[in-house]
Amino acid sequence: AQKVTQAQTEISVVEKEDVTLDCVYETRDTTYYLFWYKQPPSGELVFLIRRNSFDEQNEISGRYSWNFQKSTSSFNFTITASQVVDSAVYFCALSHRQGAQKLVFGQGTRLTINP
Amino acid sequence: EPEVTQTPSHQVTQMGQEVILRCVPISNHLYFYWYRQILGQKVEFLVSFYNNEISEKSEIFDDQFSVERPDGSNFTLKIRSTKLEDSAMYFCASSVGTGGLNTEAFFGQGTRLTVV
Numbered sequence A: 001a002q003k004v005t006q007a008q009t010e011i012s013v014v015e016k017e018d019v020t021l022d023c024v025y026e027t028r029d030t031t032y033y034l035f036w037y038k039q040p041p042s043g044e045l046v047f048l049i050r051r052n053s054f055d056e057q058n059e060i061s062g063r064y065s066w067n068f069q070k071s072t073s074s075f076n077f078t079i080t081a082s083q084v085v086d087s088a089v090y091f092c093a094l095s096h097r098q099g100a101q102k103l104v105f106g107q108g109t110r111l112t113i114n115p
Numbered sequence B: 001e002p003e004v005t006q007t008p009s010h011q012v013t014q015m016g017q018e019v020i021l022r023c024v025p026i027s028n029h030l031y032f033y034w035y036r037q038i039l040g041q042k043v044e045f046l047v048s049f050y051n052n053e054i055s056e057k058s059e060i061f062d063d064q065f066s067v068e069r070p071d072g073s074n075f076t077l078k079i080r081s082t083k084l085e086d087s088a089m090y091f092c093a094s095s096v097g098t099g100g101l102n103t104e105a106f107f108g109q110g111t112r113l114t115v116v
Helices: none
Strands: A003-005 A010-014 A019-021 A024-026 A032-039 A046-052 A059-061 A064-069 A074-079 A088-096 A109-114 B005-007 B010-013 B019-024 B031-037 B043-050 B053-057 B065-068 B075-079 B088-095 B111-115
Touching: A003 A088, A010 A019, A019 A109, A024 A074, A032 A074, A046 A059, A046 A064, A046 A074, A074 A088, B005 B088, B010 B019, B019 B031, B019 B088, B019 B111, B043 B065, B043 B075, B075 B088
Parallel strands: A010 A109, B010 B111
Antiparallel strands: A003 A024, A019 A074, A032 A046, A032 A088, A059 A064, A064 A074, A088 A109, B005 B019, B019 B075, B031 B043, B031 B088, B043 B053, B065 B075, B088 B111
């Protein structure tokens, strides 16, 4: 069975601090995809990144970076120099490759950036 | 930029009534999905739909639920007889495909269903 665990329920930091959101996953599939989605207070789900299981290269996009470590089944997300607009709930998700896509989401981490 | 559109944004219904949630996926996408999020909880998969049939469904998606693509653009979720526990945000999503570079699912803004 597939499972995603986001152990941090809530994180609160002061603006400009760096913050890392943890994600640990479980799967028996050898090929799978990992995702991060942002859910701002308005409620929609905003896609941030997709990673496949064969690509362990870390990725940086502006202030966002992702660290994929297969050895520890983790896909952590770091926001550098956080801003108030980063305040949201962040979800990590996992899907298997075969068949129709079915995302398994973690419980989410509520991130609050205080001015 | 193309987006998934859901209507209505908020629906209030009485317990036992039927509701239809509507979605217009991105036009060149072939795979469609419904997810739900009970307030304050994680997002849960309900069903996936491809080539005019259900390709996968979760245990949540029981006989009270059905999906349909009535024309070339809409994708609907029907709940036959709503229960209080059906109150949630329902998200529609679509993707071009399911493998390689096409696994990214784009989500709509959600429909908040409140059953009273």
